[in-house]
Amino acid sequence: MSRRALHRLVRPLPAALPLALLLVACGERDAAPAAPTAASGTAAPSRAELVEQLASTLQACSYDGRPERLDPATLTGTPPADCRSMVERVMGYTGLPQNFVVTEGPVANAAAVILLDEQRVPQRVIAFNRDFLGEVRAATNGNPWAPVSIMAHEIGHHLSGHTITGTGSQPPIELEADKFSGFVLQRMGASLADAKSAMQSLGADHVTATHPARNDRLAAIQDGWMEACTQAGQTGCQAGAGTGTAPPQAPPPARSATVHLPAPSATTIPLKYGRFVVDETGRLDPELLKGLEATLYDLAQKQGIELALLVVDDLHGMSAQDYAWTMLRQLRIGKLDLGNGGVFVVAPNQGTSAVAYAPGVAKQLEFGNPPKQFDSWTAETWQRYCLDDDGCGISTRSLLNIVESQVRVLTSSGRTFRIRFNDIQEIVDYTAERQAERAAGRPWDDARDQTIGALVRFSATVKDLQPSPAQFKVNEAILKDGRWRALVVETDEGNEVTLYMQPQTEQLMPGGRLEAGRRYTFVGELTTPGQFHSSAGVQQGNTQLWLFSYDPLQ
Structure with missing residues (x-):
């Protein structure tokens, strides 16, 4: 990757950081009770007080949950090259565009932070401790995967749309970020033991108001690691073996859209899945699917909107509509805080389909009816053209056109989520x-x-x-x-x-x-x-x- 491309991927904050407020890290609690309302007869808070209250609702999530308070002047700009390289490598395995910037700061290791800029617009940042890599390696007996797992955890918070609560983090979203870390590290080649190394050494062994206990977090990391291993079709996942002794330097290999999704569950820990197109049937044209994947990635990068097409073999006894809503949550499609995700589900073997739009997308796409078009495609095309040895071939195009028509509605609006x-x-x-x-x-x-x-x-x-x-x-x-x-x-x-x-x-x-x-x-x-x-x-x-x-x- 060129130096210019790397700069675009990991953009440092300017040295003189123009921030109105820097917001405290996970574990901080509101020191004062909720302000009284004007209706109670007590004087309403001033605008300055309201700004401070707002600041208390935007937070950071540090890996181990320790409370920290940072001064904007201490976020000095470009992080060390090895940290920037680590972010680049992790992002390469997520399948998603980056929605944060990276800077150096006096945090314990690394922390996902939300800041307000001069216009009081929230901006997502990952702050590093300059000595972060060496200290984490020392704490884990030199394990090179340990700092990568911490970084993947913090990246998972931002990609999922976390770090927005006012009383610190929440245990459920910490488990989501842990599961994401295990998932990404397995894809990068880490063994299960390597993926758990940092948590074994640094995680707290007790539950706090903001973070789960170490054993629960280790279980989430293992769930993510196993899910990635199963998805890759690898044998011997239970052995927990990795494919590399150190984080890879080369770009990730190309991915196939033909994978099997996890079974739908309303109770499982959600996982930022990082795929815009999934074809469980293996019948759709892979080159055409790559084109749609690129289109949907571009939509996410330019407008922050995440849409996913899931062509599935099995609805697991659910209606297509219930399956779509379950997967919208379970695969964490869209950013949680902005509600800008949507799922198209097509189950051709069951002859049914559905869509689930998070609220940020629902109003923009409310006048379309993709399920009617999907069902028509299934009735007219699936049995006739897709079930022979050659699969759907060029008939895939008419299915993808339905999704692309919805993309055009969104791109023509120019809507971005700020x-x-x-x-x-x-x-x-x-x-x-x-x-x-x-x-x-x-x-x-x-x-x-x-x-x-x-x-x-x-x-x-x-x-x-x-x-x-x-x-x-x-x-x-x-x-x-x-x-x-x-x-x-x-x-x-x-x-x-x-x-x-x-x-x-x-x-x-x-x-x-x-x-x-x-x-x-x-x-x-x-x-x-x-x-x-x-x-x-x-x-x-x-x-x-x-x-x-x-x-x-x-």
Whole structure:
């Protein structure tokens, strides 16, 4: 790989890091109780206090869970060459585009961090300790795989869309990152013992509020390692043998789309799978599948949207729809915090298909009907052309065209997933200021005035999980067909916010089902800032959003 290509892959942060806030590492707890709301009669928090509260909801996840607080000035830029090389090699085996930058910092080893830039937009960063590689090798008797496993763990957090909780990490997402580490290290050639080496030496042997106990984490690493070994069709996986004594220097070999997916499970630890196309049947044209894989990779790299086509032999007794939702969670397609993933499932031997779109994608693709087209392809093509010795051949193209038509909808929109607003009052104030400018004679400026569709990240307490439709508060039309349900939350400033949530969202979230009276951080897409024009003038109602994700803060 050229020096220029490497620089693009592992971009250092500038030496004079322009950050508004640096956010604390896993294990830090909120020192103060939740701020009172304006409705309680106590003074609402100031904007500065709200910014500090926001800072407490964006976190880092260090490998061993020890609490750390960093100063932005200590993130000095380019990390050591061996660390950059390690990131490059790990990313080569993930099958996914990189969504983070790498820098040096005074962390214990390596940590996945979220920072706010000058525009208060969250940015994903992995921070290294300069002595990280040597210290980890020393702690593991010189095992060269140990630092790679730590790096794969931190990369797994970012690729999955973790590190967004306000009270540190959560044990479920730590297990996800551990499983991802085991999966990637097996693909790189590590033995099972090598994949576990760092955790054996550095992991805590007891459960904490943010991290599981060492034995649970070792079991997750083993699950990931075994899954990769089984997927590769290797024999003797139970022996735990690797194919290399040290991390490989060469690029990974080309992958085939013909693999078998893990059995669907609503309880297994999710794993960032890193494949955009899977053909369990082995009947589709492999060269055409490579083209679709490249198209979907490009979509993920440019817009952050992850779509996957799964052509499966067996639905394991599930409906195609249930299978699709289970796999959306289990394979962690899309970024968890932004809800920007989707799964197309085609089961030609059962003559059925389905799609599952996370909420960030659902609104953009709501007018298409891929299952109808998939079923038509199966009825007209599968039995006639795909079951002989030559497989589907060129008939594969008509199947892939269905997926590519949905990609074109997304690319034509140009939509990217970046947080624009970081609290609800900011939206209310911004909208009022723009309205005042237009009332004074300024013409509408779409780039400046349009807020509908902006992504918002904020903290609030759940007030009502089953609100009734009400003018300016809950839109009855959105709820009619059952694809969305409503809930009302209240911010620390006393603003009521209506969130529209897909019924399946709760099964995707590590934080479990929403609870009334509990405080969360939410990410969603603005559908109205809450200012409605009527015969009586402008009425202030609830700010309303499509809900993408949530994480508990208490």
